[in-house]
Amino acid sequence: MTEQSAPTTGADGPSGGSTARGEQTRQLILDTALRLFRERGYARTTMRAVAQEAGVAVGNAYYYFGSKEHLVQEFYTDIQREHRAAAASVLARERDFAARLAGVLHAGVDVLSPYHSFAGTFFRTAAEPTSPLSPFSAESSTAREASVAIFGEALAGSTAKPDPELRAALPELLWLGYLGVVLYWVHDRSPGQVKTRQLVDGVVPLVDRLVGLSRLRVLRPVTRQAVTLIHTLRH
Incomplete structure (x- = not known):
């Protein structure tokens, strides 16, 4: 059941949304919510409990x-910012597509790792x-487009030369593959989710x-099928 949204209190908010204090309050609320999601689960965490x-x-x-839900969307967006920052060094250093893709995928697992204990809670709802x-x-x-853009950057800065018809659709296909990695990671109970790392290195x-x-x-017929798939998913 979705909680009802409450009306906002004005342009500047109760703590001054555009001020440093307001940003601190906002981050405090988000951090508190993530802690309660971990301790109580998503369904049992209410906005009233977070505020208290x-x-x-x-x-x-x-x-x-x-x-x-807005709290979780902000979490998604923050995760993408962290993902891009974590992948920055490999994207700046490597030009080989495989090295760039592996770096981006491992960076994604890195930033998700602190949340593994309650990732299943989100997955049950998101499913x-x-x-x-x-x-x-x-x-x-917003979070989805940011994630697709990371894979677009991994491709654009590489020496890879995919079929021109595939190039535009490839970042989204790579993102779909990343979702598969994340799904495996959610269910991965190996120490430190080492099997997820092995999956990345193998794929x-x-x-x-x-x-x-x-x-x-x-392989052009297969390429066209992949492009058609992406177009179908977009519409």
């Missing part, structure tokens, strides 16, 4: 985040087709090989 634990008024919490927390929902578009050479072969005439 953060030591702010309920109306103040609702000013910064209109609902519990609902109508959930605003779904990675495919309109509400998740990247295959993807690199397929991208390189995509220019071959014999």
Whole structure:
């Protein structure tokens, strides 16, 4: 059940949304929510509980985040910022596509690792087709586009030469593959999720090989199918 959003309190918010203090309050609310998600689970964490634990008024919490789902969307967006920052060094250093892709995928696992204990809670909710927390929902578009852009950067700065028809669709295909890695990671109970790391290291050479072969005439029908798939998913 989705909590009802509360009305906002004004242009500047109860703590001054545009001020440094306001940003601190906003981050405090988000950090508190993530802690409660971990301790109590997503379903049992309410906006009132978050406000109480953060030591702010309920109306103040609702000013910064209109609902519990908004808290999670902000978490998604923050994760993408951290992902890009974690991948920055490998993207600056490497030009080989496989090395760049592996670096981006491992960076994604790195930034998710602190949240593994309660990732399943989000997954159960996000798996609902109508959930605003779904990675495919309109509400998740900001985080989704940021994530696709990371894979676009990994491709654009590399020496890879995929089929021209595939190039535009490839970042989104790589993002879909990343979702598969994340799903595996959610269920990975190996120490430190080492099996997820092994999955990344095993899959990247295959993807690199397929991208390189995509220019071959014999594989053009497969390339067109992949492009058609992306167009179908977008509309």
